[in-house]
Amino acid sequence: MGLDHTSVKPHERLAQVLSGEMEQVNTLIRDRMASEHAPRIPEVTAHLVEAGGKRLRPMLTLASAKMCGYDGPYHVHLAATVEFIHTATLLHDDVVDESAQRRGRPTANLLWDNKSSVLVGDYLFARSFQLMVETGSLRVLDILANASATIAEGEVLQLSAATDLRTDESVYLQIVRGKTAALFSAAMEVGGVIAGVDDALTQALFDYGDALGIAFQIVDDLLDYQGDTKATGKNVGDDFRERKLTLPVIKAIAKADDEERAFWKRTIEKGKQEDGDLEHALDLLNRHGALEATRDDALEWADKAKTALSAIPQSDLRDMLIDLADYVVARIN
Amino acid sequence: MGLDHTSVKPHERLAQVLSGEMEQVNTLIRDRMASEHAPRIPEVTAHLVEAGGKRLRPMLTLASAKMCGYDGPYHVHLAATVEFIHTATLLHDDVVDESAQRRGRPTANLLWDNKSSVLVGDYLFARSFQLMVETGSLRVLDILANASATIAEGEVLQLSAATDLRTDESVYLQIVRGKTAALFSAAMEVGGVIAGVDDALTQALFDYGDALGIAFQIVDDLLDYQGDTKATGKNVGDDFRERKLTLPVIKAIAKADDEERAFWKRTIEKGKQEDGDLEHALDLLNRHGALEATRDDALEWADKAKTALSAIPQSDLRDMLIDLADYVVARIN
Incomplete structure (x- = not known):
């Protein structure tokens, strides 16, 4: 079965190249999510871990370590660590957001309860810590x-800033680094560190993960306002309805006149929404070019990710990571 | 002001002897609970940290390290670590238990919300990890x-086992090790480890903390059924009303006839409680000597704690820790 590199998506190519090690990562995850005493733990964890996520973060760690010439066993531990941290944060996020669905399935907090999600998240965080x-x-x-x-x-920060109209692009970036980019950059960086690369290369790996994570989140936030529900699995305007200030709205608010400010104040800050408000919000986003400006930002971060990797010697894995940066923004380009 | 060793409580004597280092611990805690970006974090943390807990766990770490001859700076870091882990678990526990009061004040989940308690707990856990x-x-x-x-x-484990009549003393012990003793034993053990003591001594420190923590929790569970509300700040029967299987009830169930089993099944497992049920439960506990047997267990664990410390060379700190084991069970003796 030959690989057609023009049609196979970069994360699928990574998954194929790293399949042997990803199998070890999955075995380690299954092994470490077990609990001798509390069967609820593997039940809740398996529900999330086996729901068919892309395993993007552990693949970043494996790719980073191998690309840097690592030939020891511990990139597998670190990849499992990163996936455990990610899973723990998803469990807690779904409690915080009172979410009912994740990856097309009911959330753990709905199937079991908030208590289980909080405590199993804590357990996975402790387990990730043991692994590292x-x-x-x-x-x-x-x-x-x-x-x-x-x-x-x-x-x-997102708890208080998401409905506060004073939230500007720099605060948005801090939130995005927290919710998405910090784990992407750490996943890349630790791969280089166990491979023993120098500080400049380590910084390049960090920068790639940071920029990729930011691009990834901006695309997500943009698609919330202009996505195709079938392709994204989300409804247009979810963030608006949930009163989450994301980059498109922040850009529109920066250009708002008094009447428009009053609109955002009512709908986002006070949460008093009426029929037709989403349509009006979309109209304001278009009027101020906020969607195009957001798209430009995402492309710029994808470019930063690719530029960072230019410091790394050429290899197949490096090129797949470069393609991944393009792929992350391809949905909006 | 001379110290009257017969009337000053052992944890107060520890606090006096360790006051210089505890001041450093408190400074480090205040420093590390800060957040440049999210003021909610120090607000929530301060509410709990400054509520006047006894700081028993960080004192155990300081006492353990000093007793073992440590003269470096890191016992302060480890004491702050232990207090952060404790605070993080309290924040999450109050969400899980839907508690409204802790240390005589409204809980953080009530003053802010569950979201803040979950996420600030996660932050403190990450901070504790940085400190170590x-x-x-x-x-x-x-x-x-x-x-x-x-x-x-x-x-x-407690989530599922607390209302399950099959929960026996060994499961109870696992739960108690988790909720209380694991942090006591770790707090003691790390003090010895940074002081560089040998394995036998490290084990003795662990055993002391483990037994002290178990005695501490058993006393707590016993006082729930026979305590003086004024002294404990808890109402008699809270655990019964919250359908928590603790040692006294486990002992009574082990000796229950069919009719008594049906009573426990209805009140604890099914949670269908009526007027007079608590009085009947107390009658059953007395009839089977469950309260005395629980008291004996607590005294036995306090003795184990003291015996463990006999492996450590005599010192004032060691003797205060020995007295602490007696003090923990003095309330029921």
């Missing part, structure tokens, strides 16, 4: 401890 | 990662 201790690298522990703090800080 | 990375000791990281996993596992 096994690598014996204090630098890796430092990176992932910092990423974990950035993630939680970004989520708390 | 700073000690540079992989062994310390391993111990605290394992303790964190045991804590979360015990809490999940």
Whole structure:
């Protein structure tokens, strides 16, 4: 079965090239999500872990380590670590957002309860921590401890900033780094660190993950206003209805006149929404070019991701990661 | 002001002897609970941290390290780590238990919301992790990662086991190790590990913390059925009303006839409680000597704690820890 590189998506090519190691990662995840005493833990975890996510974050770690010439066993531990941290944050996010669906299935907080989601998330976070201790690298522990703090800080910041009209692009970026980019950049960075690359290369790996994560989240936020429901699995305007200030609206508010400001104040800050408000919001986004400006930002971050990787010696894996940056923004381009 | 050792409580004597270092711990806690971007984090944390808890766990770490001859700076980091982990679990526990009061004040989930409690707990857990990375000791990281996993596992186990009449004393012990003893034992153990003591001494420190924590929790569970509301700040029968199977009831169920089993099944497993049920439960506990047997268990664990410390060379700190074990069970003796 030959691979047609023009049609196979970059994350699928990564999955094929890394399939042997991803199998080890999956085995390790299944092994470590077990609990001798509390069967609820593997039940809840399996519901999420086996729901068919793309495993993008652990693949970044594996690709980063291999691309940097690592030939030890611990990139598998770190990839599982990163997936556990991701799964723990999803469990807690669904409690915080009171979500009912994730990856097309009912959320754990709905199938079991909020208690289970909170505590199983804590368990997975502790497990991720045990896995990274096994690598014996204090630098890796430092990176992932910092990423974990950035993630939680970004989520708390979002609680208060999401409905506050004073939230500007710099606050948005902090939130996005927390909810998405911090784990992407840490996933890339630890791959280089266990491979023992120098500081400049480590920085390049971090920068790629950071920019890729930001591009990824901006695309997500843009598609919320102009996506095709069938393709994205989300309804247009979910963020508007949930009163989440994202980049398109932040850009429109920056150009708003008094009447428009009053509209955003009523719908987002006070949450008093009426029929026709979403249509009016979309009209304002178009009027101020907010959707195109958001799209330009996403493309710029994808470019930054690719530029960062130009510091890494050429290899098939590097080229797949470069293609991945293009792919992340292809849905809006 | 001379110290009258016969009337000053052992944790107060520890607080006096360790006051200089506890001041450093408190400064470090205030410093690290700050967040540049999310002011909600220090608000929520301060509400809990400054509510006047006894700081028992960080004192155990300081006492353990000093008793073992440690003269470096990192016992302060580890004491703050232990307090952060404790605070994070309290925030999550109050969400899970839907509690309205803690330490005589409204809980954070009530004053802010569940979302803030979940995410600020995650932040403190990440912060605790950063603090321990700073000690540079992989062994310390391993111990605290394992303790964190045991804590979360015990809490999940309690979710399903607390209302299940099949829960026996061994399951109860697992839950108690998770919710209380794992952090006590880790707090003691890491003090010895950074002081560089040998394995036998490290084990003795662990055993003391483990037994002290178990005694502490058994006393708590016993006082729930026979306490003086004024002294404990809890109402008699709270655990019964909240359908929590604790040691006294487990012991009574082990001796129950069919009619009594039906009573426990209705009140605890099905949660159908009527007027007079608590009085009948107390009658059954007395009839089967369950309260005395529980008291005996607590005293036995306090003795185990003291015996463990006999392996440590005599010192004032050691003797205060021995007195602490007696003090923990003094309320029921």
